[in-house]
Amino acid sequence: xxxxxxxxxxxxxxxxxxxxxxxxxxxxxxxxxxxxxxxADAQGLSASQVRKDFALYGMRGMKxxxxxxxxxxxxxxxxxxxxxxxxTVVIGxxxxxxxxxxxxxxxxxxxxxxxxxxxxPQKLNPSADVPVLDVHELVSFVxxxxxxxxxxxxxxxxxxxxxxxxxxxxxxxxxxxxxxxLRSDAQCIVHNLDIRMEIEKxxxxxxxxxxxxxxxxxxx
Amino acid sequence: xxxxxxxxxxxxxxxxxxxxxxxxxxxxxxxxxxxxxxxADAQGLSASQVRKDFALYGMRGMKxxxxxxxxxxxxxxxxxxxxxxxxTVVIGxxxxxxxxxxxxxxxxxxxxxxxxxxxxPQKLNPSADVPVLDVHELVSFVxxxxxxxxxxxxxxxxxxxxxxxxxxxxxxxxxxxxxxxLRSDAQCIVHNLDIRMEIEKxxxxxxxxxxxxxxxxxxx
DNA sequence: TAGATTGTTAATCGATTAACAATC
DNA sequence: TAGATTGTTAATCGATTAACAATC
Numbered sequence: 040x041x042x043x044x045x046x047x048x049x050x051x052x053x054x055x056x057x058x059x060x061x062x063x064x065x066x067x068x069x070x071x072x073x074x075x076x077x078x079a080d081a082q083g084l085s086a087s088q089v090r091k092d093f094a095l096y097g098m099r100g101m102k103x104x105x106x107x108x109x110x111x112x113x114x115x116x117x118x119x120x121x122x123x124x125x126x127t128v129v130i131g132x133x134x135x136x137x138x139x140x141x142x143x144x145x146x147x148x149x150x151x152x153x154x155x156x157x158x159x160p161q162k163l164n165p166s167a168d169v170p171v172l173d174v175h176e177l178v179s180f181v182x183x184x185x186x187x188x189x190x191x192x193x194x195x196x197x198x199x200x201x202x203x204x205x206x207x208x209x210x211x212x213x214x215x216x217x218x219x220x221l222r223s224d225a226q227c228i229v230h231n232l233d234i235r236m237e238i239e240k241x242x243x244x245x246x247x248x249x250x251x252x253x254x255x256x257x258x259x
Numbered sequence: 260x261x262x263x264x265x266x267x268x269x270x271x272x273x274x275x276x277x278x279x280x281x282x283x284x285x286x287x288x289x290x291x292x293x294x295x296x297x298x299a300d301a302q303g304l305s306a307s308q309v310r311k312d313f314a315l316y317g318m319r320g321m322k323x324x325x326x327x328x329x330x331x332x333x334x335x336x337x338x339x340x341x342x343x344x345x346x347t348v349v350i351g352x353x354x355x356x357x358x359x360x361x362x363x364x365x366x367x368x369x370x371x372x373x374x375x376x377x378x379x380p381q382k383l384n385p386s387a388d389v390p391v392l393d394v395h396e397l398v399s400f401v402x403x404x405x406x407x408x409x410x411x412x413x414x415x416x417x418x419x420x421x422x423x424x425x426x427x428x429x430x431x432x433x434x435x436x437x438x439x440x441l442r443s444d445a446q447c448i449v450h451n452l453d454i455r456m457e458i459e460k461x462x463x464x465x466x467x468x469x470x471x472x473x474x475x476x477x478x479x
Numbered sequence: 480t481a482g483a484t485t486g487t488t489a490a491t492c493g494a495t496t497a498a499c500a501a502t503c
Numbered sequence: 504t505a506g507a508t509t510g511t512t513a514a515t516c517g518a519t520t521a522a523c524a525a526t527c
Contacts, residue, residue, distance in 0.1 A: 268493090268494085270494085271494095304495095305495075305496060305497090307495075307496055307497070307498090308494090308495065308496075311494095311495080311496090321502095321503070322501070322502045322503050323502070323503045324503070
């Protein structure tokens with residue numbers, strides 16, 4: 040029906056998602072129009088890239104008049120498919136899991152953690168605003184509530200076992216904060232987010248810059 | 260001196276970093292050798308890519324004999340520049356900041372959060388194992404302790420102000436958990452890690468797969 | 480009109496993959 | 504030797520950028 044691009048490369052998704060977030064802020068500030076050039080600056084891209092992205096995903100501007108922010112946001116929201124409230128659950132109430140539960144429990148910037156799960160009976164609290172339930176209830180809960188995405192914050196050793204349950208459930212996506220490298224498959228997309236690794240990568244970048252400027256100093 | 264590649268593209272760093280982490284696990288299991296093919300499988304890459312990466316960053320294997328894990332780990336550690344303990348500080352002791360402080364305070368998998376900072380006097384605890392200090396002490400602390408990387412977990416509004424201090428300090432890298440889009444500059448590399456955005460990206464991917472299979476169903 | 484910005488094409492660039500000779 | 508795996512080259516692929524005509 041809608042003859043639009045169905046598969047969008049991950050890198051493009053990242054950019055589109057950032058455009059949207061920047062545009063929402065601009066809108067909140069009362070802005071009505073933007074130029075490709077502005078967005079490029081804001082995001083460290085080339086203006087060509089921005090225009091190309093927009094053209095590719097069906098956002099038209101006005102020659103000489105830039106783009107209407109409302110149009111862009113509407114279109115981006117449709118393309119990304121993130122119009123509604125993004126309801127999700129947290130699995131594992133350790134440090135990180137609890138932090139996410141507290142941050143996104145209720146509702147925050149379009150994301151809502153509607154329940155959390157743990158194996159430890161002492162952590163359960165089924166009557167809280169955002170209930171903390173036994174992991175055994177995970178599968179039935181997500182089915183009943185139509186939840187499709189979960190955030191995985193269990194200890195690394197527990198990850199494979201949980202993933203087995205997840206794959207048997209109605210969940211289609213997992214944001215994996217565990218150090219375990221999990222792989223996507225036909226049933227379920229896994230997005231690995233290993234904080235330790237991110238820290239390491241940053242050290243690595245810093246180290247590299249330092250080495251380069253040392254070298255420059257020697258060379259100069 | 261060392262005629263090795265000094266600048267490594269971000270994507271390559273990501274891969275090298277993952278190789279290292281997989282290899283450390285293999286080593287822990289008692290493995291001695293690997294083939295490019297195995298690593299490719301484990302990481303969803305092509306064997307060519309693995310061999311290319313290794314060749315490019317000075318790791319040699321044995322024709323028909325694969326690669327020695329010890330060699331690889333040693334070389335990767337050197338190339339990435341992550342041999343020592345990665346000492347860092349947490350700025351902002353909200354939900355996420357505290358979680359990171361608890362997870363990586365002390366020392367864990369090569370990372371150590373050695374102090375945390377906050378503006379709220381009630382959160383301060385200078386005598387704890389991992390002290391929680393007033394933000395005013397940030398600059399002097401990182402200078403005294405030689406800390407080059409910080410993890411930023413303050414509320415979004417506070418981010419720009421903190422970044423000003425950071426740029427005036429000896430810090431060269433910031434892992435930004437804030438929703439503020441911060442930009443790297445000559446003084447300081449910023450690595451943005453917006454959890455809300457990561458959740459959104461995952462929903463987006465899930466949505467896209469769903470749409471595609473709907474389409475396939477129609478097409479079929 | 481002159482000036483500015485989009486939309487789009489062609490050129491460039493870099494990264495990935497395929498293929499195969501070298502060699503253990 | 505036959506078989507397997509690396510190391511490297513050339514081919515492919517895709518993404519980014521430059522450039523400019525269209526047009527407001």
